[in-house]
Amino acid sequence: MSESIKNFCGKGIAVRGNDIDTDRIIPARYMKCVTFSGLGAYAFYDERFDGAGKSKGHSFDDMRWAGHPVLLSNANFGCGSSREHAPQALKDYGIRAIVAESFAEIFAGNCSSLGIPAVTLSAADMKDLQTCVENSPQTEISIDMENMTIQTVGKTWKAAMPETYRQALLDGSWDSTAVLASSMPEIEKTAGSLPYMVL
């Protein structure tokens, strides 16, 4: 069993925008690798650096927010390719939780299997939270997975995430291999009942 994740507390980093796709999170040319380690250096690469490798002042490189673990974005975050390189790059950079208005489906599933809470807020609440973090970078954000709320000093927002992902984080079954492997007899029974599995 993996560890249970009941809450997460940390400072925020806003990356504003809708439809931030996985090609932007990790450009395909940095996926030429056989392990995920070190990918953090290329997270949002083309948005962070110009052609000459000079910083464009993205929040990931801005001393006020750089390295903060709670990523704040907007609608349809992580759309596009199924590459797990995207959440892996964010994780390697230091992101431990993502709050957005909505997530693309495969991306949300990938986050869940890495034990990264991917939690949603309404559009209005998200703007509030992003503004809050932009004005006061040191703001601590607390994500309560049991009550599905997000808190900063003096403010509490109602958050949401698919119940199955929430349960997997709470009961520590998000690292799914062990859970799945515990049903070998049932797996073999299902396999045996499928016509195309019979040679």
Next chain:
Amino acid sequence: MSGKSLLEKVWERHKVKTLPSGQDQLFIGLHLIHEVTSPQAFGMLKEKGLGVKYPGRTFATADHIIPTDKLHRPFVDTLAEEMLQALENNTREHGILFFGPDSGKQGIVHVIGPEQGLTQPGMTIACGDSHTATHGAFGAIAFGVGTSQVRDILATQTMAISRPKVRKIQVSGKLGAGVGAKDIILAIIGRLGVNGGLGYAYEYGGDTIDALSMEERMTICNMSIEGGARVGYVNPDETTYQWLKGRPYIANFERMKAFGEEMRSDGNAHYDDTVLFAADEIKPMITWGITPGQVAAVDEKLPEIHDLPEKERETAARAYQHMGFSPGETMEGKKIDVVFIGSCTNGRLSDLREVAQVVKKGRVAKDVTAFVVPGSQIVAKEAEAEGLDKILIDAGFQWRSAGCSMCLGMNADQLKGRQLSASTSNRNFIGRQGSPTGRTLLMSPRMAAAAALAGEITDIRKM
């Protein structure tokens, strides 16, 4: 009582159990892997001391990083060479069949699965690649997964997943001249949005879809994910069975067909939603922005930002800025620099035939670089047997070897600078074709061929 959809039936047959989290543990009948998303999964297996449960149900190919000019090993690109070697070692170690560059069967994973007859009706199929829904054209439930799921499937042949809802997309009537499968799916995404399919499987049906070839059905299912749906499928029928007949992995035709018939959606199946499209209203479509949902008919005026729903405005503004286009313009007449014919959306034999048909009428315009990249080595061979390569080369196209190529620019085939590309692939995200400032227009093979000849976006109906 209402009947069941194919999705429901296939799900029931493949469900191992309900997990404590509430997700289902689903048996995966066919697992396809490639060099980009599998090495890390094999690494995780090693870490956990696990083996591969059903090595005979996993098949591998190399497509994303494969060079399309010279296939000599070692590759010039040392990172690409390293990835290919990792796949060779992993498949050898675990007894998985690898359709490598020397096999004569290598190609884009979503092209070779059907081509080999690995893809069959009523199966569950997974691959660490978001365009896995392509296989849904055969009445399979096929979806893209992340690397952690690749690991789970290798270890257990199952994965944890929630059952999606089903939306029926009914397309009826006759398509106009010059309009095809690519235009249908672009029109669907244009109407329902890039998020519209979130949480849904799309079942494509109606007499227009029934009349399509398997290749055309694959083009439609392929882009389900661009509409937000992880799964897209067409019910299997005679067209499906006949197409599969005699392919290498069809061990028992009658049994394959019987299972397909059993899994077909019932006539009175329950759908969570139904959306209708009239085929005769669909025109040649082309994207103008940076998401596949930013799409218009070739002669349609691009939208004013303030006319769009509020939540689309920000992305539209960014799209206009990146593309250098303006509201009120039409795409017709835009000068292009590159033409890319290929990818798992439109890199099959029928696509190359369509392109050759158009190309016979002229030559690639001066200053345009035009690539044809067959989806598989078999497609290449078949096309060469028909002389399509010659037609295309004579017209000024480069005839390349099979792979993903410029669909995502992980090999040397990339846009340079702000080049504008007329592409038959499926994604127009910023940077997708290898240059961070490059620009991609998605369209049908015929429209891309016409653009190659004219040097600018042209309405195929006028040719």
